[in-house]
Amino acid sequence: MATAASAETDPRTRLRALGLDREDAVTMYRNMLVTRGIEERGHILFRQGKIPGSFYTGRGNEGAAVGVASATKPQDHLCPLQRDMGVHVTRGLEPWRVFAQYMGRSGGPTRGRDGNVHIGDISLGIVGMVSHLPAMLPVGVGLALSYRIKNERDRCAFAWCGDGASARGDFHEGVNLAAVRKLPIVFIIDNNQWAYSTPSNLGYATEHPSDRAKGYGLQNVVVDGTDPLEVYEAVKEARDKAVAGEGPTIVECVTLRMEGHAVHDDAFYVPKEDFETWAAKDPIERTRKFLLEAGMSEDEDEEIRSGVKRLLVEQLDKAEASPLPDPSTATTGVYASPEELDTPHH
């Protein structure tokens, strides 16, 4: 297992070493703010009774999600999961479509057919997740297989798994297939230390969930998931390796799930001190400080924040204006027709 060095170097030097400029870091920061803003507004919508069913967030995971997605290229495919709103935001999913999805409106990516973060948009390279975890991981492997067969040299797949879900066969079978064929894929484990109420020690017996990489002949990297730049660096390296034909890497982003499993869960089983410790490492605040050190002014910060607020107000209005789906369409669209194969992603 390799552990990425959390560089305590001068912010500007660090960015340069990563091949990024300040604007890139500001974009990451903004995407994290949008991500959290979407989910905070989701809570309000839920309390207002506008979100049917349940509601899930990825609070605490914004840095990891945005960090990974920022290291992907437009031609890549991504299979993110329930804590990865930052991936959708970074890839360009407009917030109003997320709100529309939450509220079961026709403007959401699933047109009201699925809810909450079961979201995706293939035109942005994102495959919509299913509930069954981590069912999308072998799907990601299949995308990588398609690049390999077609000999597409600078294309990489990204597939996610939670610490808890890494106990399932889908993870092990998917990782193994990718490993034996050295497929161009990067596996991300969102290790937020809990699987619903189940602590890590009841989920896996290794120190890190990604330590199982060894059993598949792969390498793993464990990074601080609250630092988007550290995540970015590890994922970028893993991507380079994968597209060079050197095989997959498992990148594990360590965070704490900062809210309950879903709205109905107050997370009574998580020690209060842990929340305090990890709140002090809040990815957004951390990135803000980094940027201030890198030369962002307080005014600039204020401008970014108010810009995000304005954006979300406007996007929420747009979502509220999105009509409910037409009930007469409920049973349509179960089977695709041949002409639908002629879309750009095929």
Added chain:
Amino acid sequence: MATMTYLQAISEGLKEEMRRDERVFIIGQDVGVYGGAFKVTDGMQKEFGEWRVIDAPLSETAIVGACTGAALGGMRPVAEMQFADFVSCAWDHLTTVSAKQYYRMGTPIPMTVRLPCGGGFSGGPFHSQMYDGYFAGCPGLKLVMPATPEDAKGMMIEAIRDPNPVLFFEHKHLYRRIKGEVPEGVYTVPFGKARVAREGADVTIVAWSAMVHVATEAAEQLAGEGIDVEVLDMRTIAPLDFEAIAKSVTKTSKAIVLYEDTKTGGFGGEISARIAEELFETLDAPVRRVATADCPIPFSPVLEKEVLPQTADVVEAVRALSAY
């Protein structure tokens, strides 16, 4: 007698049998400290300890496969799927191993798999499914689905004692909505004995699980129009009490099969076929089916309502049938 919810009745059944029989244990995700996603096992780890209420990793295959092994090891395992939908991850173990072990090797597999199932509250395509039809074609499994609190408790105990793998479908939409009188102490409700949920003379509705309540609601409405509906709660579909169906349909001469699985391939199709095959002479009209549309269960309430059988759909079907 005590009044309790359907959910409490299931908990009671589990607890009573666990107190009586030390071999019974529960395994599933978040069943211990958290008390289960729906709180069915709330407080049970405190009472029975960590080795009888076991928090498992996120591993349905291992959970169900291990139940088969533990049953062979002399235990009486009860697995909880967090949602019935996730049993798809344990499919192989249920249909390949548990279901066929006795037929091949002569070793009974006394295990229970609890399946919080069904739609009606915007769970979307992966938290709403009624899976009974998929399993009904797998000999060796018993499929049981109580509709009332009293049955829920008695059938829970019966499931644990049954020498076969039993899939216990507990409907999420009934959990806290349905209350009723439940006898104290240990009792069982035998499998394969349907219950007349409402007596009537004009039309028979064959239903199970949550659909019993939809049928009963429809029947009350229709009573006002002078149509007297009999509602038959099958309680279990494997084994199936076809005699009860025959008795009721012989009386009414008209039958509707109401089920929450998809219309095509759902078990109601099998029941309709048997009515047509075996009771043709007693019928005054073709058998009708009211079921979920042949598509995944959508999330948005307006779509979900369109897809799942509603009381109004049943009322309409009964009217059409009684006018036939």
